Amino acid sequence: MREIKYADAGVEAIQEEMRRDPTIIYIGQGIGPREGNYKQSRGLWAEFGDHRVRDTPISELGQVGLGVGAAMAGARPIVDIVFLDMIMEAMGQIVEQAATIHYTSNGKIKVPLVIRAAMGTVRSTGPHHSRCFYSWFAHVPGLKVVLPASPEDVKGFMKTAIRDDGPVLFIEHKFFYNKKGPVPEEEYAIPFGKVRILREGSDVTIVAMSLMVGKAIEAANILSQEGISAEVIDPRTIVPLDREAILESVKRTGRLVIVDEAPAFCGFSAELAALVGEQALEFLDAPMHRVCALHTPHPFNPVLETAMLPSVSKIVDAARAATRG
């Protein structure tokens, strides 16, 4: 299979959809002639022009608010926030407007809006350009949340997100943009709500999201040398969540380690632990472990940053603790 960059996979999906549907527009800062901070909109403005690819000033609230309004009025906007941290400026329009309109209108109005942003750590991007609070959106009824961890998933999920008739938070990881991976040549879309099992195993289930998937696989390789067989699962879509697959795995292995680049307290890792505690408690052979970012803002210094974040060795230690005894 051909290998293309994560950024280019997103571009292909958007390009194919924009060619198919003239109501799709792309709005964001520096996404026109500049082609995006990560080249995540490369070629779009050259092909579709100012009418459908619109550079904005630094106005996240306005960008999203106009996206919601346009979605209500027959367009299908993609609003590119670039850095997830900047989405804070637009929270009201996402939480109070986009998420509520279809429900409150009794199903009469749809908001087919994709909000795209990149989360997470690349070395020392610092306190205002590194956050991973995707769980906040999962907490809001009405929003779907996608965390693609590979070029194949980016392309397949982006098409589904664009075709979804409701608001979708499409949260990439900025570390991945230049990384290549296999992507099918033929057109495809991946439905929401199914995990990807990266590695089958029998002794412990490791659930990891986004950048943490690769660390979980590295940890699994180390663990296998110690005779511990780890199953690595990437939920991929936080909402809708494939609860069945996660529960099936934990019921089989009896042990769970959750790896999240966001802090543990009130994060998505807490939701997974609650899910297992509520629906598979009697299958657990050991307490669950969460390997998450420490409960701090994101430091700039590389040593502090590394100390704050999950690591392969922290995951290995947690899996060993879960499988001991």
Add this chain to the structure above:
Amino acid sequence: MTSLGLAVGGSRLRISEAPTLEMYGCMVRIRLFELKLQEIYRSGAMPGFIHLYVGEEAVAAGVCQNLNQDDYVTSTHRGHGHAIAKGIPMGPAFAEIWGKPNGCNGGRGGSMHIYDPSYGFLGTNGIVAASVPLGAGAALGAQVRGTKQVAVSFFGDGAVNNCAFHEGINLAAIWKLPVVFVCENNLYATETPFAKVTLNTDVASRGPAYGIPGISVDGNDVLAVYEAAREAIKCARSGGGPTLVECKTYRPLGHFEGDPGIGYRTREEIAEWKQRDPINLIRERILADGLATTDKLAAIWSNLEAEIEAAYQYAKSGGEPDASTVEDYVYAN
């Protein structure tokens, strides 16, 4: 000038040059609808809160007279007048405000979240200033699809210092979106006087800051509102971009039904504005110009009373929703 700082006379239009009787009818319709709501609300029958549009009817009637059914409106927490003027049938509107399942959006929203896309009505709103970017966005949708629709964003003086106002208008301006921004400046945001929290109280003057025209009109003169809105809507529809129209008006009642509305205002101020009731103002001109007789106006009034009574009965018959529907429509698919 009156002591309220308004130019006497207002519009240059002759009442024969405008659909005056239609707008009079719209204003009376809104007034009677709001007073009936007030009556039923005071009886304790209705849940939630209502923010009545009494006293501001000239703005909704004058603006919406220029709109087609498929034009868009985004509105505020004080938006019953916009909903009625835009054409939402009164029975489903009354029922929605009452939270009944036969409301235009199933009682899901109530007063501050009325939606009816078949009239382009994209919501009253509990978030002040949200109507600005949402209305600009609706205009963007029309521009993307290449239609001739326009959008009107209604908002109050309470919205103009909010980020959503700034960002929404700037984006509409740079993209020449087919939207008109209508500020209903009634001098108070709940109990906070506009002049206390804003140094430059000339809302219309903010237009040129974004490179768009700003017009200020007597918001209680329906012909002045109609004329300004007509020009602004024509400009938007022909690709000329947005306009900011400030309508100076007043709400003689409290902020919400139950608020006496006098702790933060003088009775003299309220009385002075009641002298300028927009329905009385246009009625005097209609009679003076001979456009209609008192009998004709009385007939309009009593026909509307009957319509409002029918709307109330429709709403009253609504019952309650099936509680098992509570999880419907969280997601579109």
